[in-house]
Amino acid sequence: MSHTLAFAAHSTTSPLVPFALDRREPGPRDVQIEILYCGVCHSDLHTVRDEWGGTVFPVVPGHEIVGKVTAVGSQVKKFKAGALAGVGCMVDSCRTCASCQEGLEQYCDVGGTIFTYNAPDKHSGGVTYGGYSNRIVVDEDFVLHISSKLDLAATAPLLCAGITTYSPLRHWKVGKGSKVGIVGLGGLGHMGVKFAHAFGAHTVLFTTSASKVADGKRLGADEVVISKDEAQMKQHLGSFDFILNTVAAPHNLDAFLTLLKRDGTMCLVGAPDSPHPSPQVFNLIFRRRALAGSLIGGIPETQEMLDFCAEHNITSDIELIPIQKINEAYERMLKSDVKYRFVIDIATLAAKS
Incomplete structure (x- = not known):
């Protein structure tokens, strides 16, 4: 020993x-x-x-x-x-x-x-x-x-943090021509922004903090949306192919599900210590949207x-x-x-x- x-x-x-x-x-x-x-x-x-x-x-x-x-x-x-x-x-x-x-x-x-x-x-x-x-x-x-x-x-x-965000972005084939949302700018979220940008997707960061706008763009976000601002959120209704939700605290999932296109998917990778409020079924069935999860890789x-990461200088x-x-x-x-x-x-x- x-x-x-x-x-x-x-x-x-x-x-x-x-x-x-x-x-x-x-x-x-x-x-x-x-x-x-x-x-x-x-x-x-x-x-x-x-x-x-x-x-x-x-x-x-x-x-x-x-x-x-x-x-x-x-x-x-x-x-x-x-x-x-x-x-x-x-x-x-x-x-x-x-x-x-x-x-x-x-x-x-x-x-x-x-x-x-x-x-x-x-x-x-x-x-x-x-x-x-x-x-x-x-x-x-x-x-x-x-x-x-x-x-x-x-x-x-x-x-x-890297593989937790890389794996779902790869699994749902994020790349050029995709509009992708990243919810939360923390340990997971900042890697999600970097990878989505590196894959060539139009990358939108969702954050509750206006102080993170500049940093989100520095990390590779094409747009930053303040998720508490209903007007900003409405501008993106029904427009996302994929949303990666990295937030590890219970929150309203419907606010993001309504942003998905028909057949769009939101994937949860944050693991809260108590459940999220249950989403409205109608937000899923009327656009054949999917709510999914992913565990590392x-x-x-x-x-x-x-x-x-070594090839693209990502850390x-x-x-x-x-x-x-x-x-x-x-x-x-x-x-x-x-x-x-x-x-x-x-x-x-x-x-x-």
């Missing part, structure tokens, strides 16, 4: 504090990674505060992981020591079901996806511990190649996304923090006081708290 430094929460109300855990030694198919940076996702906060239920304490969050390979097992073929590598939201799955065979491990039908933290760990018998730590050991099939072309810290959020698509807009400021970062995240993703410099784990 390998002694590992980390930060963990021990209850729903306690702050994250220094924590020691043991990682397994690399097995024949394992890759050991020295973690350099880890993004801070809203899912981390939901889990730490057990807002979705099922949190096992102590919990070590973090699933936007980039670092350097330090050791590989005897059967590993894809990675060598010294290579840059990443780990996203998953570390294993059944690998045999239809979804896994199609490279959609996030939808594993048998036994379920093994998430990077707070999931059953079939190796240790406990639960998985995430990237708020200085090393991790993962089967090579769930490790991703990271390009040296991009800023490494700003690449970390691509492992969740499989390993092949995540690698595709990382390669696309997240981040604020780099020492891990000792993680509790402050959570409070700021609740106030949307970050542009647009916190990333932890894991080197600070070695500093005295």
Whole structure:
């Protein structure tokens, strides 16, 4: 076993504090990674505060992981020591079901996806511990190649915020000739704007804050609509091919469904801790509109996304923090006081708290 430094929460109300855990030694198919940076996702906060239920304490969050390979097992073929590598939201799955065979491990039908933290760990018998730590050991099939072309810290959020927005935009074939809406300008939304723009779509950002208009356009939005302004919203009725809704708080979905064309789709990727108000059925059936959801992406698509980002120079807009400021970062995240993703410099784990 390998002694590992980390930060963990021990209850729903306690702050994250220094924590020691043991990682397994690399097995024949394992890759050991020295973690350099880890993004801070809203899912981390939901889990730490057990807002979705099922949190096992102590919990070590973090699933936007980039670092350097330090050791590989005897059967590993894809990675060598010294290579840059990443780990996203998953570390294993059944690998045999239809979804896994199609490279959609996030939808594993048998036994379920093994998430990077707070999931059953079939190796240790406990639960998985995430990237708020200085090393991790993962089967090579769930490790991703990271390009040296991009800023490494700003690449970390691509492992969740990036793939969460890339996957539905690709699935619904967003591209040139599409009119696409992105609801919300946060960790997910700012990546949605960047990708929709990069795919060549006419990109419209919806935000409740007038202060985000300039930033939305800087990130690639062709238009920015203040969603609280009924007059602005009415100008876009029935005109969108696709809307990606990234907001992780309950809100009125009908306001956006009415903006879709016939056969248009709105996809939800934000995960609120309580349900959205139920939409009006008539807003769906009279235009054959669809309301859908999407969960991250499989390993092949995540690698595709990382390669696309390296080719097009796309990273997240981040604020780099020492891990000792993680509790402050959570409070700021609740106030949307970050542009647009916190990333932890894991080197600070070695500093005295």
